[in-house]
Amino acid sequence: IVLTQSPGTLSVSPGERVTLSCRASQTVSSRYLAWYQQKPGQSPRLLIYGASSRATGIPDRFAGSGSGTDFTLTISRLEPEDFAVYYCQQYGAASITFGPLTFGQGTRLEMK
């Protein structure tokens, strides 16, 4: 399954609401899609799993939604610390056949 994220880069201001898109080339079964945040010089961090469940400690301004082939990550009010690269990852097939896991190419949020 190929994941395509859009846009590649988004220039936004703190306080804005943003929506990031992740589109799959085939249906992602059981909404098995996750989102990660990676800040410069840091390891990725899990934000969302199961398309819409927030990981431990993730603020509620992060919300995931979608099913089938179209998924979104919405950040309701951008904080300065949210400027980072965001990746989606599917695990629908991997949950059955053990691999592969696939990532989208990432969306970079940059400050306007």
Place this chain on the structure above:
Amino acid sequence: EVQLVESGGGWVQPGRSLRLSCAASGFTLDDYTVHWVRQAPGKGLEWVAGINYNGGNFAYADSVKGRFTISRDDAKNSVYLQMSGLRAEDTALYYCVKDRAMITATYLESWGQGTSVTVSS
């Protein structure tokens, strides 16, 4: 606190081998699937390999199949990635990552800081 610490990276010539290690603490490694995920300089994330809790299930990305081998030693609470036939395109930061699941591969809960591998003549 869950911690994953990678080691073994470095500079290596094309065609040579390298073994990466991942030491886990704060949890029992043999309760979880563990993966290696890499990130080439300035690029995105690429899943490399994964192994389930008892080593009975494992898989590799097509780009490394036949060259890399993932293994685990639960007595040492560690996972390894043996890399052979290294190529310039294997140059990346290699992350050891703990899966949420035990038997299958799902989402990636905890990430190490990574160990850097550079393949160059």
